[in-house]
Amino acid sequence: MTTSALVPRKKPRQARSEATVEALLTAATRVLSSDGLKGFNTNRVAEVAGVSVGSLYQYYPNKAALTAALIARTQTALADGLEARIAGLAGASLAEAIADLACMAVNQQYGEARLAAALDHEERHLPVPEIAEARLRMTAAVERLLERHRDEIATGLSPRAAADCLALSRAMVEADALAGSEPDPDLAARVCRALLGYLTLDAAAVTPGPYAR
Amino acid sequence: MTTSALVPRKKPRQARSEATVEALLTAATRVLSSDGLKGFNTNRVAEVAGVSVGSLYQYYPNKAALTAALIARTQTALADGLEARIAGLAGASLAEAIADLACMAVNQQYGEARLAAALDHEERHLPVPEIAEARLRMTAAVERLLERHRDEIATGLSPRAAADCLALSRAMVEADALAGSEPDPDLAARVCRALLGYLTLDAAAVTPGPYAR
Amino acid sequence: MTTSALVPRKKPRQARSEATVEALLTAATRVLSSDGLKGFNTNRVAEVAGVSVGSLYQYYPNKAALTAALIARTQTALADGLEARIAGLAGASLAEAIADLACMAVNQQYGEARLAAALDHEERHLPVPEIAEARLRMTAAVERLLERHRDEIATGLSPRAAADCLALSRAMVEADALAGSEPDPDLAARVCRALLGYLTLDAAAVTPGPYAR
Amino acid sequence: MTTSALVPRKKPRQARSEATVEALLTAATRVLSSDGLKGFNTNRVAEVAGVSVGSLYQYYPNKAALTAALIARTQTALADGLEARIAGLAGASLAEAIADLACMAVNQQYGEARLAAALDHEERHLPVPEIAEARLRMTAAVERLLERHRDEIATGLSPRAAADCLALSRAMVEADALAGSEPDPDLAARVCRALLGYLTLDAAAVTPGPYAR
DNA sequence: CATGAATGAGAATTCATTCAT
DNA sequence: AATGAATGAATTCTCATTCAT
Numbered sequence: 001m002t003t004s005a006l007v008p009r010k011k012p013r014q015a016r017s018e019a020t021v022e023a024l025l026t027a028a029t030r031v032l033s034s035d036g037l038k039g040f041n042t043n044r045v046a047e048v049a050g051v052s053v054g055s056l057y058q059y060y061p062n063k064a065a066l067t068a069a070l071i072a073r074t075q076t077a078l079a080d081g082l083e084a085r086i087a088g089l090a091g092a093s094l095a096e097a098i099a100d101l102a103c104m105a106v107n108q109q110y111g112e113a114r115l116a117a118a119l120d121h122e123e124r125h126l127p128v129p130e131i132a133e134a135r136l137r138m139t140a141a142v143e144r145l146l147e148r149h150r151d152e153i154a155t156g157l158s159p160r161a162a163a164d165c166l167a168l169s170r171a172m173v174e175a176d177a178l179a180g181s182e183p184d185p186d187l188a189a190r191v192c193r194a195l196l197g198y199l200t201l202d203a204a205a206v207t208p209g210p211y212a213r
Numbered sequence: 214m215t216t217s218a219l220v221p222r223k224k225p226r227q228a229r230s231e232a233t234v235e236a237l238l239t240a241a242t243r244v245l246s247s248d249g250l251k252g253f254n255t256n257r258v259a260e261v262a263g264v265s266v267g268s269l270y271q272y273y274p275n276k277a278a279l280t281a282a283l284i285a286r287t288q289t290a291l292a293d294g295l296e297a298r299i300a301g302l303a304g305a306s307l308a309e310a311i312a313d314l315a316c317m318a319v320n321q322q323y324g325e326a327r328l329a330a331a332l333d334h335e336e337r338h339l340p341v342p343e344i345a346e347a348r349l350r351m352t353a354a355v356e357r358l359l360e361r362h363r364d365e366i367a368t369g370l371s372p373r374a375a376a377d378c379l380a381l382s383r384a385m386v387e388a389d390a391l392a393g394s395e396p397d398p399d400l401a402a403r404v405c406r407a408l409l410g411y412l413t414l415d416a417a418a419v420t421p422g423p424y425a426r
Numbered sequence: 427m428t429t430s431a432l433v434p435r436k437k438p439r440q441a442r443s444e445a446t447v448e449a450l451l452t453a454a455t456r457v458l459s460s461d462g463l464k465g466f467n468t469n470r471v472a473e474v475a476g477v478s479v480g481s482l483y484q485y486y487p488n489k490a491a492l493t494a495a496l497i498a499r500t501q502t503a504l505a506d507g508l509e510a511r512i513a514g515l516a517g518a519s520l521a522e523a524i525a526d527l528a529c530m531a532v533n534q535q536y537g538e539a540r541l542a543a544a545l546d547h548e549e550r551h552l553p554v555p556e557i558a559e560a561r562l563r564m565t566a567a568v569e570r571l572l573e574r575h576r577d578e579i580a581t582g583l584s585p586r587a588a589a590d591c592l593a594l595s596r597a598m599v600e601a602d603a604l605a606g607s608e609p610d611p612d613l614a615a616r617v618c619r620a621l622l623g624y625l626t627l628d629a630a631a632v633t634p635g636p637y638a639r
Numbered sequence: 640m641t642t643s644a645l646v647p648r649k650k651p652r653q654a655r656s657e658a659t660v661e662a663l664l665t666a667a668t669r670v671l672s673s674d675g676l677k678g679f680n681t682n683r684v685a686e687v688a689g690v691s692v693g694s695l696y697q698y699y700p701n702k703a704a705l706t707a708a709l710i711a712r713t714q715t716a717l718a719d720g721l722e723a724r725i726a727g728l729a730g731a732s733l734a735e736a737i738a739d740l741a742c743m744a745v746n747q748q749y750g751e752a753r754l755a756a757a758l759d760h761e762e763r764h765l766p767v768p769e770i771a772e773a774r775l776r777m778t779a780a781v782e783r784l785l786e787r788h789r790d791e792i793a794t795g796l797s798p799r800a801a802a803d804c805l806a807l808s809r810a811m812v813e814a815d816a817l818a819g820s821e822p823d824p825d826l827a828a829r830v831c832r833a834l835l836g837y838l839t840l841d842a843a844a845v846t847p848g849p850y851a852r
Numbered sequence: 853c854a855t856g857a858a859t860g861a862g863a864a865t866t867c868a869t870t871c872a873t
Numbered sequence: 874a875a876t877g878a879a880t881g882a883a884t885t886c887t888c889a890t891t892c893a894t
Binding site (some may be wrong): 038121124158164170175184186197200 | 338373380383384391392399402411412414
């Protein structure tokens, strides 16, 4: 089926169309944030967006495509932000840079943790190129940062260190956001500690024996 | 409605019943692991369990209750394992203990990552007391471990350090398990590094400046 | 199917059996009175009766048979009461007799109006000989009463007059019981008026013209 | 849940919608009349209406809401008819008026007795405002009629006389319709007698003694 | 006989998707 | 293009009935 692809049906060319697409994506975010996957259905999204379901299907061939677009947008924005931030940290020390990133993670993700958690699960199933691309851009950006401070960080880091940094900060922020109602004022410091610790720990400390079963 | 509670409908009294409940829970695990939330419906679970839907509803008043039972069981087993492991690490050094825990995290979660990811999302919405309880027991166990090695770890750790350790190792394992098809042989080492780094980093390194918004 | 008959499967011969049957019928009454047809199912009745469903099916081949037995019992008791009452009214005047019957209707039916209303609907579908029999006995009893007072009541009464009396008093009591929460202290008087009026109205008044469509 | 209300989900705006709603209500009536509560299920109603179940749920959030709509419509129509009839009886004598009403009751209810009996039972459980309203309008209309003929009817009538008239005629017609296969040609006359008798009986006759328990 | 676990057809309800207007 | 009514397969859940213990 042509219909089962995840790509949006058509690029909106007119202003009205763009507004519709924007409304749909915003509505999808709202619904997902407030009701979770349970209440996330196309009729509801269209209703919240103030358009008809028919219009939704004008732009997205199916529900998965809408979800994919939402994820793509979120991830792309995240990647954009991260790239910009890291580019702007050219002269900073490692500690400063990490602190800045931790702070950014908290600010960017805390508010959308619920949305992120909902999308999290979907991400696995949807082969959206933008997601992979965003992920790549993000790890690449972090890798550039690590490269810059090559001499301040531990030797023998896994090639997956950048990915670990991202996963780790994301997880901590999300856990905090979803657990308590009150944000912990020390959250950024905790993330910072985890990142710095991970990056600077002396290699010798890590392997005291075989990781046998 | 009595029916909307999450508590199991009745305790199995005969041997046959216990077998049925066991079969249901096992089947639920299998379905969730292999097909994710998408294929997780009561008819399917009953079918895989080799019983009729009616039997499922004999023990669980609704689908959510089944899910809750599954989560409760998984989390309780996790807590049990962690407590036992930490109790058995009485004489070990911090590095050894952490290595052991990292290893445990990998072994426990890797196989069931898909299941965990699926349940993850449900956990937010279902008020299952066992989850909170298991979480408490797990953080308490880790806190006992940290207390034991009080002099080896950094001063000024957040009271949430134990929870952070758990969140962090869980996230790293899950990310790895869901991302690549091949398990990274260094995964345990990476987790170990993250934990040790987080726990032993010198406090002075963490706060180089204000975490401005 | 032998199984689809409405007759009880077997007469209880032992004391225990009789107790079980009694418990079932009582439970059925309770369930029907409190929850209406909606909550009236065999599992629930058995549970309330404190026996197993299996036992229920030991005595009644199916749900309809249980319902039929309940109706039969209720109607038979009603017929018994009415016959006795009318027999005891041998020397009374018409007005006295009617007043007495109205009073009896109120007392007997008011408490069980909810039950009666629920059973009402079932009665139509179940060919239970006891129902027809009880109805016959009741109309016959009323007819005997009317016969006694032949000279006090109107001439030209329909042969269905007795049935009308019964339907009429039943309906008035039921309507009152189900409508308001408070029983109207004048209910018996109203029923009495309706009965006496119906029975004594001068025939000439009734037919002022053709009952054309 | 929004879903558990009894109010229709949305008003039909297009002509097509109105036709669907009409078809549903008609089908519901037909099913209920022919099969009773037993065969009254949403799939069946939709099928008979010639639409899909989905359409049914487009307009009614649940089965109860459909039932409520049906009751509301029936009762409202009844009230409308009664009001019009009574208004049209301005110049008639009491006997004529009553005869007319008895006749109306027979005509209206006889055909739909089965429907009415089925709905009867549901009415108790569903808080449909239209029922109360219709009942009020009907008793008010009858009261206007009684008022008109104040001097022809008995003094000391209960304030519930109007309600009694309605209950009484309804019950008699229903009993007749559901009992015999053949409609009694004298039914209207019997109802008429009951009503006139009730209304004109001399007060002195009613209370020959105390209505002891 | 009693028990209560198991059955499974059937009923209620949802929601992704289509298509006539 | 937009609309929103209609569709119906898929899903949750119920309950009369059976039968092994």
